[in-house]
Amino acid sequence: MLERLNEAMEYIEQRLDGQIDAGELARIAVTSEYHFRRLFSTLAGMPLSDYVRRRRLTLAGAEVLAGERTLLDVAVRYGYGSGEAFARAFRAMHGVGPQEARRTGAVLQSQPRMSFRLVVEGSSSMxxxxxxxxxxxxxxxxxxxxxxxxxxxxxxxxxxxxxxxxxxxxxxxxxxxxxxxxxxxxxxxxxxxxxxxxxxxxxxxxxxxxxxxxxxxxxxxxxxxxxxxxxxxxxxxxxxxxxxxxxxxxxxxxxxxxxxxxxxxxxxxxxxxxxxxxxxxxxxxxxxx
CATH class of the missing domain: 3.20.80.10 (Regulatory factor, effector binding domain)
Known part of the structure; x- marks a missing residue:
């Protein structure tokens, strides 16, 4: 099961600049979408949608600082239909808007890529x-x-x-x-x-x-x-x-x-x-x- 969860995480990483289908994630993990969402939230400490949003904004932040794409191009690349929506989401995570971040080289937040592993403590049985x-x-x-x-x-x-x-x-x-x-x-x-x-x-x-x-x-x-x-x-x-x-x-x-x-x-x-x-x-x- 953990191996399949990590395969699902790889699917997310490969599609952060495209569509991510929760049903396909559940198929990769060989489970139902309902169970996958609940299992992910418990293991990750956040809902699936929040994790995907934070990973996208982490990559978007790097592109904003790099200055190789326009801010609108970055917004569209990571799933935002307008510069305003992107700016709101960017500020909510990073504490600064994308224009200001690019102008000042601001310090941004990062959502690390997650992987799952089983820790066997052996102190108790269930x-x-x-x-x-x-x-x-x-x-x-x-x-x-x-x-x-x-x-x-x-x-x-x-x-x-x-x-x-x-x-x-x-x-x-x-x-x-x-x-x-x-x-x-x-x-x-x-x-x-x-x-x-x-x-x-x-x-x-x-x-x-x-x-x-x-x-x-x-x-x-x-x-x-x-x-x-x-x-x-x-x-x-x-x-x-x-x-x-x-x-x-x-x-x-x-x-x-x-x-x-x-x-x-x-x-x-x-x-x-x-x-x-x-x-x-x-x-x-x-x-x-």
Whole structure:
């Protein structure tokens, strides 16, 4: 998988002054476009579109300083339809406009070319199981929140605190299958996984029951799930697990993510400093690997 990802990165490099087809990148990596975008964002720390834009502006910056092409020619070469659009993007990355950069020989920013490699630390193993699950519903209270990679998510904390005890009890009573009891369910509205990207967050249960009045419902089709288990400090261990699943488990196993909610079951330790958790990720088996 990592070898194929690096082949996809080479495809990007060869086409920075032309069209880059995300579908073709996914084909090279032998995966779906949805999974490729999510995997890339996790490994690279930025969405695919941001990486391509930054690599193009890095090369454009070198050409601006070289002075061998007009600024409009450089803009068109790297995919900008007008000098104004190019100038805005150039300034956003480099902190200076292209005209000023050429005139003064300004110091510019650089986005290095990325390649991926697997770092084997050997300090821990990842426990998981594969589950085939019939269709079900996620029923509870929903809020739209921003993605936060590190530390507690204030918007989620505020949402959970806003739900009254009676409502929580009503939700909990609907649980009738694994994972049991109150869970967190996250539906990502795009595949970027960029900090601040919007999510639909459910404080809910997994159930076969239709949502009663006043509660939100998400219907989830039948499918395959990878279930990861971990015990450690909360929320740090959970956030690291999320990253490890995409950075280590997917490149090493014949599965790819598919659209659907990511479900987190957490039970705190007695001292409140740690937690036992199970992370449910919707997956499908790949045809290769």
């Amino acid at each position: 426990s998981y199981r594969i589950v085939e699950k019939d269709a079900f519903r996620v029923v509870g209270k929903k809020a739209r929140v921003p993605l936060v990679h590190n530390g507690e998510n204030p918007a989620i904390v505020a949402h959970v605190r806003s739900i009254g005890k009676e409502t929580v009890a009503r939700i909990a009573a609907l649980s009738d299958q694994d994972p049991d009891g109150i869970v967190s369910a996250v539906v990502r509205l795009d595949a970027s996984m960029e900090e601040g990207a919007e999510l639909d967050y459910y404080h809910a249960v997994v159930t076969s029951a239709v949502a009663p009045e006043g509660l939100d419902e998400l219907h989830v089709p039948a499918g395959t799930w990878a279930v990861f288990e971990i015990t450690g400090p909360y929320p740090q261990a959970l956030q690291h697990l999320w990253g490890d699943v995409y950075a280590q488990w997917f490149p090493s196993n014949p599965y790819q993510s598919r659209p659907g909610p990511e479900i987190l079951w957490v039970r705190s330790s007695e001292d409140g400093k740690g937690a036992q958790a199970r992370l449910w990720i919707p997956v499908e088996r790949t045809t290769a690997g």
